[in-house]
Amino acid sequence: MKTLQAHLILPPDTNHHGTIFGGKVLAYIDEIAAITSMKHAGGNTVTVSIDSVDFLSSAHVGDILELESMVVYTGKTSITVFVRVTAFHVETGESTLTTESFVTMVAVDENGKPRPVSQVVIETEEQRRLFEQVKLNRALKYMKNK
């Protein structure tokens, strides 16, 4: 199940080049990852790690920033969400991929302690590819932290 969001890019969101601040995009990514993981967990979640963020191109004032996210990996209590951000250019009707990110959230109980989540169901080839990517990244992170 995908979660979608759209935001009109306004002057306060942009720098002196008229392009959106990276921190603004990050805030949107964190928000949609939270919503996506809460829908999966059926309760509260907290951000434990912004695993990766790749800024691939910039978005400009007047563009519509469109975010799409889905759960791609689950552990016992953690949920990894993939977020794709595109800029829709109103005059041309074209969309440009601007950012991709993986965010890991943890489902928590009323005391803020991790609680188990149901396992993600892989339905598409894209989900399978992203699942394998997260599995590999988690293994690498675990090895580095050992």
Ligand SMILES: CC(C)(COP(=O)(O)OP(=O)(O)OC[C@H]1O[C@@H](n2cnc3c(N)ncnc32)[C@H](O)[C@@H]1OP(=O)(O)O)[C@@H](O)C(=O)NCCC(=O)NCCS
């Ligand atoms: C997230 C939190 C509840 C985890 O508590 P904890 O006692 O460390 O719990 P655990 O060690 O059992 O880890 C819980 C899960 O998080 C995962 N995790 C912990 N640290 C992680 C990290 N740095 N990166 C990715 N996953 C991580 C664990 O692998 C585990 O996943 P699993 O159950 O699917 O195997 C706790 O660290 C916390 O409250 N952090 C602050 C969250 C917050 O305020 N976020 C907002 C940022 S401003």
